Amino acid sequence: GENVEQHPSTLSVQEGDSAVIKCTYSDSASNYFPWYKQELGKGPQLIIDIRSNVGEKKDQRIAVTLNKTAKHFSLHITETQPEDSAVYFCAASKGYSSASKIIFGSGTRLSIRP
Amino acid sequence: NAGVTQTPKFQVLKTGQSMTLQCAQDMNHNSMYWYRQDPGMGLRLIYYSASEGTTDKGEVPNGYNVSRLNKREFSLRLESAAPSQTSVYFCASITGPSGETQYFGPGTRLLVL
Numbered sequence: 453g454e455n456v457e458q459h460p461s462t463l464s465v466q467e468g469d470s471a472v473i474k475c476t477y478s479d480s481a482s483n484y485f486p487w488y489k490q491e492l493g494k495g496p497q498l499i500i501d502i503r504s505n506v507g508e509k510k511d512q513r514i515a516v517t518l519n520k521t522a523k524h525f526s527l528h529i530t531e532t533q534p535e536d537s538a539v540y541f542c543a544a545s546k547g548y549s550s551a552s553k554i555i556f557g558s559g560t561r562l563s564i565r566p
Numbered sequence: 567n568a569g570v571t572q573t574p575k576f577q578v579l580k581t582g583q584s585m586t587l588q589c590a591q592d593m594n595h596n597s598m599y600w601y602r603q604d605p606g607m608g609l610r611l612i613y614y615s616a617s618e619g620t621t622d623k624g625e626v627p628n629g630y631n632v633s634r635l636n637k638r639e640f641s642l643r644l645e646s647a648a649p650s651q652t653s654v655y656f657c658a659s660i661t662g663p664s665g666e667t668q669y670f671g672p673g674t675r676l677l678v679l
Contacts, residue, residue, distance in 0.1 A: 461606070486667070495570070495656050495670030496609070541608060554668065556608040 454479040456544050458557025466565050471532055473560045475542035476524040482544040485525045487516060490539045490559075499540075500527070529562075537564045567592050570671035572657050578677045579647045587642040587674050589657030597660040598640035599624075599668070600632060602653040609656065615640055647678045 455478040465471045477485075483504035488496035502509045502516045502525065509516050513532075518525040529536055539561050545554040570591045579585055591598065596617045601609040601624075611624030615634040629651060631643045644651060657671040 456608075458608075488670075493672075495658075495672050496668075497670065498667055501667070554611070556610075558606055558608040 454482065454544060454553060454555045456542060456555045456557045458542050458560060460560060461558065462561045462563070464563045464565060465532055467532055467534060469532055471529045471536070471562055473527045473540055473542070473562070474524060475526070475544075475557050476522075477544040477555075478523070479544070479546070480520075480523065481546050484545045485516070485518060486543050486545075486554075487514075487527050488541040488543065488556075490541065492538075496541055532564050534564050534566065537562060569593065570657055570659055570669050572655075572671040572674050574674060575672070576675045576677075578679065579644075580679050581648060583647050584643065584645050585647065585676075586644075587655055587657075587676075588639070589641065589671060590639045591657075591659040591669070592638065593659060593669065594637070595659035595669075596637070598634065599658040599660075600630075600640070600642045601656045601658065602626065602651075603656060603673075604653050612642065612655075644676075647676075649678045652676060652678045 458475045486501035487499050489499045490496040500511050500514050500516050502518050513530050515528045539559045541559050542557040543554050573588045599614045600612040603609050610626050612630050613624055613632040615621045618637045621632050633641045655674045658668040
């Protein structure tokens with residue numbers, strides 16, 4: 453079945469620097485790739501998503517890129533701030549008809565050093 | 567809107583005890599989900615309900631049962647808790663034109679001794 457690998461598991465960057473988290477997926481039929489941010493003691497919250505017909509999407513300081521050929525996608529956070537410290541999850545799915553099969557990566561704990 | 571709410575926030579059980587985790591959403595979503603989150607393993611789907619009156623197994627359903635009481639509420643029951651069920655449980659519901667954006671509740675932290 454579908455498998456999503458996420459790296460690194462922990463990441464520490466200096467405030468103001470960029471952070472990159474990478475994920476690979478195994479099922480070439482996957483067409484929807486959301487990213488979630490989970491703060492301590494809270495549920496995951498969607499921060500950005502991308503569909504397979506788009507190679508890149510940007511929303512202010514965060515961006516996601518997708519390489520369908522290589523089956524990997526990445527989250528880029530620029531000008532990092534202390535409030536970016538959290539656990540980030542990538543996920544992959546085949547869309548609404550298979551919403552039950554949203555597969556999550558294992559998470560990346562991002563720490564922003566002041 | 568309260569979004570997705572879960573009760574209780576925290577629970578301690580002894581092995582063999584039973585309990586029901588409650589979830590409700592006020593966003594008129596059709597689909598609801600139960601996940602468990604364990605360290606280093608991300609979120610794993612336990613059960614889901616694509617619509618009121620239907621439920622289906624996810625990746626890790628053993629030891630759990632669910633009830634989609636109505637469109638708003640989706641409960642998860644542990645009939646005989648085991649230490650392996652110590653985890654954080656999240657409920658989620660789906661919205662959006664293509665129904666893919668999941669909204670998560672705040673979670674229930676369960677400890678089974």
